[in-house]
Amino acid sequence: MTAFVAKRLLAAIPVLFGLSVIVFLMIALIPGDAATAILGSFATPENVARLNADLGLDRSLPEQYGLWISGVLRGDLGQSFTLNRPVLDEVGQRFGATLILAGAALVLSSIIGLLAGIVSAARQFGWADRAITLAVLVGISVPSFWLGLILILAFAVAWPVFPPSGMVAIYGGGGPLDVAHHLVLPAVTLAVVASGVIARLTRTAMLEVLRQDFVRTARAKGLSERHVLFGHAFRAALVSVIPVIGIQAGFVLGGAVYVETVFQWPGIGAMLVEAIAKRDVLLVQGGVLVVAASYVLFNLAADLAQALLDPRLA
Amino acid sequence: MSAVVDAPPVAPATGGKAARRPSSLALLLHNKPAAVGLVLLILVALVALLAPVLPLPDPNATAPADRLKPLFSPGHFLGTDPLGRDVLARLVWGTRVSLSVGIAASLIAAVVGSAIGLAAGYCGRFVDSALMRGVDTLMAFPYILLALAIVAILGPGLVNALYAIALVNIPFFARNIRGVTMGLARRDFVDAARLSGKSEFNIVLTEILPNVLPVIVVTLSTTVGWMILETAGLSFLGLGAQPPQADLGSMLGEGRRLLFTAPMVSLVPGAMIFLIVVSINLLGDGIRDVLDPRLRSGALARPSARTAVDPRRARPSRDPAPGAVLDVAGLRAEFRDGSETFHAVGGVDLVLAPGECLGLVGESGSGKSVTALSLAGLVPSPPARITGGSVRLGGEDLLDAPLSKLQALRGGAVAYVFQDPLSTLHPMMRVGDQVAEAVRAHRRVSRREAEARCRELFETVRIPNPEARMRAFPHELSGGLRQRVAIAMALANDPVLLVADEPTTALDVTVQAEVLRLLDRLRRERGMAVLFITHDFGVVSQLCDRIAVMYAGRIVETGPVDAVLAAPRHPYTRRLIDCVPVVGRPERELAAIPGRVPALNRLPPGCAFAERCERVRDDCRRGEIPLASLDAGRAVRCLHPLASGEAA
Numbered sequence: 001m002t003a004f005v006a007k008r009l010l011a012a013i014p015v016l017f018g019l020s021v022i023v024f025l026m027i028a029l030i031p032g033d034a035a036t037a038i039l040g041s042f043a044t045p046e047n048v049a050r051l052n053a054d055l056g057l058d059r060s061l062p063e064q065y066g067l068w069i070s071g072v073l074r075g076d077l078g079q080s081f082t083l084n085r086p087v088l089d090e091v092g093q094r095f096g097a098t099l100i101l102a103g104a105a106l107v108l109s110s111i112i113g114l115l116a117g118i119v120s121a122a123r124q125f126g127w128a129d130r131a132i133t134l135a136v137l138v139g140i141s142v143p144s145f146w147l148g149l150i151l152i153l154a155f156a157v158a159w160p161v162f163p164p165s166g167m168v169a170i171y172g173g174g175g176p177l178d179v180a181h182h183l184v185l186p187a188v189t190l191a192v193v194a195s196g197v198i199a200r201l202t203r204t205a206m207l208e209v210l211r212q213d214f215v216r217t218a219r220a221k222g223l224s225e226r227h228v229l230f231g232h233a234f235r236a237a238l239v240s241v242i243p244v245i246g247i248q249a250g251f252v253l254g255g256a257v258y259v260e261t262v263f264q265w266p267g268i269g270a271m272l273v274e275a276i277a278k279r280d281v282l283l284v285q286g287g288v289l290v291v292a293a294s295y296v297l298f299n300l301a302a303d304l305a306q307a308l309l310d311p312r313l314a
Numbered sequence: 315m316s317a318v319v320d321a322p323p324v325a326p327a328t329g330g331k332a333a334r335r336p337s338s339l340a341l342l343l344h345n346k347p348a349a350v351g352l353v354l355l356i357l358v359a360l361v362a363l364l365a366p367v368l369p370l371p372d373p374n375a376t377a378p379a380d381r382l383k384p385l386f387s388p389g390h391f392l393g394t395d396p397l398g399r400d401v402l403a404r405l406v407w408g409t410r411v412s413l414s415v416g417i418a419a420s421l422i423a424a425v426v427g428s429a430i431g432l433a434a435g436y437c438g439r440f441v442d443s444a445l446m447r448g449v450d451t452l453m454a455f456p457y458i459l460l461a462l463a464i465v466a467i468l469g470p471g472l473v474n475a476l477y478a479i480a481l482v483n484i485p486f487f488a489r490n491i492r493g494v495t496m497g498l499a500r501r502d503f504v505d506a507a508r509l510s511g512k513s514e515f516n517i518v519l520t521e522i523l524p525n526v527l528p529v530i531v532v533t534l535s536t537t538v539g540w541m542i543l544e545t546a547g548l549s550f551l552g553l554g555a556q557p558p559q560a561d562l563g564s565m566l567g568e569g570r571r572l573l574f575t576a577p578m579v580s581l582v583p584g585a586m587i588f589l590i591v592v593s594i595n596l597l598g599d600g601i602r603d604v605l606d607p608r609l610r611s612g613a614l615a616r617p618s619a620r621t622a623v624d625p626r627r628a629r630p631s632r633d634p635a636p637g638a639v640l641d642v643a644g645l646r647a648e649f650r651d652g653s654e655t656f657h658a659v660g661g662v663d664l665v666l667a668p669g670e671c672l673g674l675v676g677e678s679g680s681g682k683s684v685t686a687l688s689l690a691g692l693v694p695s696p697p698a699r700i701t702g703g704s705v706r707l708g709g710e711d712l713l714d715a716p717l718s719k720l721q722a723l724r725g726g727a728v729a730y731v732f733q734d735p736l737s738t739l740h741p742m743m744r745v746g747d748q749v750a751e752a753v754r755a756h757r758r759v760s761r762r763e764a765e766a767r768c769r770e771l772f773e774t775v776r777i778p779n780p781e782a783r784m785r786a787f788p789h790e791l792s793g794g795l796r797q798r799v800a801i802a803m804a805l806a807n808d809p810v811l812l813v814a815d816e817p818t819t820a821l822d823v824t825v826q827a828e829v830l831r832l833l834d835r836l837r838r839e840r841g842m843a844v845l846f847i848t849h850d851f852g853v854v855s856q857l858c859d860r861i862a863v864m865y866a867g868r869i870v871e872t873g874p875v876d877a878v879l880a881a882p883r884h885p886y887t888r889r890l891i892d893c894v895p896v897v898g899r900p901e902r903e904l905a906a907i908p909g910r911v912p913a914l915n916r917l918p919p920g921c922a923f924a925e926r927c928e929r930v931r932d933d934c935r936r937g938e939i940p941l942a943s944l945d946a947g948r949a950v951r952c953l954h955p956l957a958s959g960e961a962a
Contacts, residue, residue: 018451022463029467124616137599141591143543145550146566146584153577210616213737216692220732221752221803222725225619225717231751232740239742254458258547262570272459273551276466284466292455310742311787 004313008303015296020072023289024065027055027281038281039081047081054078077286082278087286091268095290097167098267100179101259102252104187109194109252110245116195117202117241121210122229132199139196144255148189148262155185165264186263190255194248201244205237212236239310246302250295341604348600354593358586362410373403374558382576395565395579396572404565409586411561415476415554416542422480423541424534427487432526434488435495436518446492449485457482458544465553472545472561475554479545483537490533494526528605535598539591546587562587617694620720621647621687623713628702630663634709639811639843640666640689646702647684647693649914656914658684660867661702663941664845666811671837671844673858673875675851675890679911681867686813686847690724707811726756728811729804734820735796739788745799746784752806771802775832794825801832808840815847830856851894855879860947863887866912866922869941873948883944883955886923921952929954 030037035051052058055078056067071077077087120132156164162185168174169182209215210233218232257269264270268287275283307313343349361368371389377398383390392401434445452460464478498504499522507517548554549563550570557564562583569580630643647659659681666672676682687693689705689712705712707727712720724730732738740748749771750764759767765784772780775798788796797817804812814833818826834857837844846858854861855875862872863884871884882888889907909926912918918925920935927934933953941951 014447015451015454018447019454022451022455026463026467031468121616137592137595141539141543141588141595143546143550143566143584143587143591145547146581146588149566149570149573149577149580149584152573157574207616211694213732213734214740215617216694217730217732217738217800218740219619220690220692220724220730222721222723222755223751224721227755228619232743235742236740250456254456257458257462257551261551272462272466273553276462276470276553279466279469281466284463288455288459288463291459295456296454312741312789
């Protein structure tokens with residue numbers, strides 16, 4: 001197990017490196033003069049000169065990367081010119097909100113997706129299977145930014161049980177319960193697509209496992225169907241579903257961009273959209289780097305969970 | 315020892331099947347959801363294509379006096395937006411933009427991604443690792459995030475959004491196409507093309523590309539929906555289409571500001587996006603089913619908890635054999651695949667006395683395993699179905715028993731040992747837990763007591779160091795030990811009948827002998843009846859009292875082992891025995907049986923072996939041939955049996 005963990009951690013290093021190169025290249029690839037593009041056409045020549053010096057834009061690319069990555073490793077992601085504060089501070093603050101939203105959505109979609117997938121496989125071709133298959137089709141096809149609006153109209157306007165936007169109530173809010181209350185609609189919206197994907201793959205994985213010899217052995221032992229499904233088949237199916245959940249973490253982190261915009265959730269996705277509109281490239285760069293790096297860690301966690309579950313892997 | 319050549323159990327269903335195979339399009343239209351998706355998509359595409367000639371108002375003509383008209387207003391079927399523009403007209407034109415941008419992005423992703431996949435898969439080595447490292451890095455980003463980063467670099471705009479979405483989807487194509495190409499690049503026909511002097515580029519284009527095309531189409535059909543969705547999403551965020559240009563996403567994004575006063579302005583374009591994506595996904599699932607045979611319907615049908623039994627099946631007329639542990643009479647089982655019916659078991663009778671060991675022998679596809687698994691309803695349904703006969707265990711017909719009764723018998727009175735213990739034990743459970751589970755399925759005992767019983771069983775089957783082995787996973791044990799675990803599991807509740815389905819076939823010869831000795835000792839010590847399924851006469855002679863030889867789903871000869879082996883009466887038995895090499899007699903000629911096993915969906919009338927039999931006469935091909943009793947408990951299903959000791 002230790003060897004497996006070490007191997008996976010080592011394998012994550014080149015991925016993180018490649019990722020950092022692509023994020024770094026964001027600035028270098030800006031068409032035209034990067035400093036002017038970042039600061040806008042009304043920037044003073046002094047500011048342009050300062051930024052050029054800060055980013056080392058007059059040096060060679062490898063030198064620029066070295067300068068940038070050493071800053072990143074020291075926690076220096078540069079200065080946001082639109083917010084006038086260090087990128088790291090802003091990104092750190094926003095990332096917390098996104099983690100709450102994405103984490104809730106991922107947990108929710110895993111529970112719904114796994115259960116729906118098991119039921120669907122257990123009742124293959126029955127009415128429950130048909131209903132779930134239809135729900136999955138709708139779930140993976142619905143634009144989350146549209147679904148969010150519908151949920152707001154339904155549960156914040158027509159039947160006002162949840163707040164339509166924000167993360168905390170403006171007056172006297174801020175407690176965990178208040179956040180949870182604000183979290184319901186955005187988390188559900190964000191969980192829909194991932195639930196569909198997880199349900200679909202769980203169904204397939206279960207159907208594949210149910211044809212395996214060891215399931216016949218479980219039946220030959222005289223185990224009840226429930227025990228065969230949950231105790232034997234699901235355990236084996238979960239091993240192939242866990243990487244899918246890891247990948248869904250990426251879709252959830254990405255999809256948060258829409259959901260945060262719709263529900264004005266103060267997360268990193270909404271921040272990125274604003275920053276892109278204002279062409280605050282350093283802020284975009286910092287946000288993308290942090291989210292992408294966290295996604296790599298999510299997948300690493302999924303790998304480890306898989307190994308914990310399947311002794312053949314470790 | 316094992317010498318019988320595995321023959322294919324079934325012949326192709328029909329001679330002309332390849333010619334009658336329906337075309338991909340016909341298959342697709344036969345799939346109802348896919349046909350619905352296709353029709354919807356064609357409708358939407360038609361409307362979008364015909365937008366310039368449709369009698370619609372100018373989508374950009376503002377009319378402040380007519381602002382925010384509700385749905386179904388005269389002249390404005392879907393109402394108007396805050397600038398008084400006709401929503402229906404804008405919807406049609408927006409659909410046009412969204413569809414073309416989404417499809418353009420898909421095509422770019424497909425072309426570039428496939429090119430990368432082909433290059434990586436065909437060239438291999440450095441090219442492969444360099445390209446795929448890049449692709450993996452792109453995939454390390456959360457999907458939309460990378461698109462956002464690209465738009466951040468290039469600046470907001472519809473064309474930039476298109477590039478961003480295309481780039482983000484390239485890895486899906488590259489990965490899928492690389493995998494298939496790698497397999498193809500090593501195939502004979504590619505080598506042949508190379509030898510014929512074709513250039514590498516030419517080979518990729520003319521030999522490989524046509525073969526990976528289905529994969530490209532499947533990947534395209536599963537990603538184009540996302541791509542339309544995501545380009546609309548970027549426009550929704552204000553990063554795609556910029557006014558006055560409008561696609562469905564930007565209409566939705568702009569309309570959102572009026573969500574509370576005029577919800578339809580944003581909900582209508584969203585519904586259109588949803589409609590497009592749903593129909594593409596419906597169609598995509600259908601295309602995948604047609605082009606990816608592994609997933610074709612029915613291939614993944616889940617076996618139910620027990621084999622399906624026809625409640626109106628023919629039941630045997632004879633009385634149950636007195637004192638028998640197991641009495642199978644007239645058992646029939648068939649498999650259905652589409653319109654074809656395969657008669658796997660065609661009326662089998664078996665009787666086992668307490669403590670008796672019966673060897674059921676036959677080639678692959680003779681129906682011996684289906685017979686054995688049918689006893690406890692373990693043949694997967696679909697596709698199997700028991701269509702006749704009875705299986706009496708202690709007087710009761712198991713085929714009529716409710717599932718709960720069957721589950722009480724499985725692993726209780728009737729226990730199974732299967733062929734390959736690596737695949738038949740749960741790979742992720744400790745073997746001790748698996749055995750303890752078998753104990754607890756039938757007895758109300760604590761976990762600790764079940765573990766104690768497991769230890770005891772491990773000692774019975776002579777597993778050294780049982781304490782430590784109980785904590786092992788199957789892959790950590792040797793093949794012989796795994797099979798001992800499986801046997802221990804079968805013995806957990808002192809069965810009266812042990813069904814062993816080729817339990818030694820997957821083992822090394824020396825281990826085989828050990829396991830056989832173990833089984834022999836156990837059955838003698840415990841007075842357990844054993845139904846031993848094998849294709850190996852050597853094993854039968856070591857272990858069994860009686861033998862039953864199966865061919866094409868029926869027993870063709872049965873009797874005491876020594877008598878049958880010494881003087882087989884059925885020509886098939888004779889041939890099978892002649893296939894077995896004998897140690898110390900290398901001069902003996904090994905006779906392979908000419909011809910092949912008849913297709914189970916095209917069984918001939920009369921004797922199924924007639925085609926391959928040298929003694930065949932006209933009457934062999936006519937009518938049912940009964941299993942005729944001979945002397946000394948023997949019986950043979952042959953009109954012209956061999957005389958004692960006669961060669962076939």
